[in-house]
Amino acid sequence: QPQTLETLPATLEHLDLSGNPWTCSPSLSWLYPWSLGLSHSLRDQLDQVHCNVINSHQVSPLLQVMQYYTTKVNPFCPEKCVCYFYHFATRVEMAASFTVLVNCSRQGLTTFPTLPPHTTMLDLSHNNLDHHSYSSLDLAQQHYGEVSGLLLSHNQLPAIHTKLTKMRLQRVF
Numbered sequence: 001q002p003q004t005l006e007t008l009p010a011t012l013e014h015l016d017l018s019g020n021p022w023t024c025s026p027s028l029s030w031l032y033p034w035s036l037g038l039s040h041s042l043r044d045q046l047d048q049v050h051c052n053v054i055n056s057h058q059v060s061p062l063l064q065v066m067q068y069y070t071t072k073v074n075p076f077c078p079e080k081c082v083c084y085f086y087h088f089a090t091r092v093e094m095a096a097s098f099t100v101l102v103n104c105s106r107q108g109l110t111t112f113p114t115l116p117p118h119t120t121m122l123d124l125s126h127n128n129l130d131h132h133s134y135s136s137l138d139l140a141q142q143h144y145g146e147v148s149g150l151l152l153s154h155n156q157l158p159a160i161h162t163k164l165t166k167m168r169l170q171r172v173f
Helices: 002-006 031-035 040-046 062-076 131-136
Strands: 050-052 059-061 082-091 094-103 119-123 149-151
Touching (some): 031 040, 031 062, 040 062, 050 062, 059 062, 059 082
Parallel strands (some): 094 119, 119 149
Antiparallel strands (some): 050 059, 082 094
């Protein structure tokens, strides 16, 4: 909980959180801005903590994942939707490689949302999308270029629009 860690004394010199079953969840994004106020020693210790990428066997540095959630994903996640990493890999002396899964299921959407960059999976099932929804869809501007999996079941769509055939879809449900 953020409140618990925020009440730690400023004189704290050692905090070992390693070996715990941390999940790389966007709900832990607060850890990154919180960590910026810590001493270098504590930040170095937290840099050793790893988390498990959701629905994956990947393990990544917790603070780095939370930095990417804070700066690259959460600000662009559509309202009412949940965005989390589908893939996250660190690379030596390079930016991390990541893809995003966006779940907007059962949110009453009537338009196609703008997505965070690097979105590869999008769940729009159980919404109110219909043939009018396609009119405002701009694949490039709304970051649909990397989407390879799209769930559109249980909407009001009478057909697949030609805009969707221009996508690199591997799976459509």
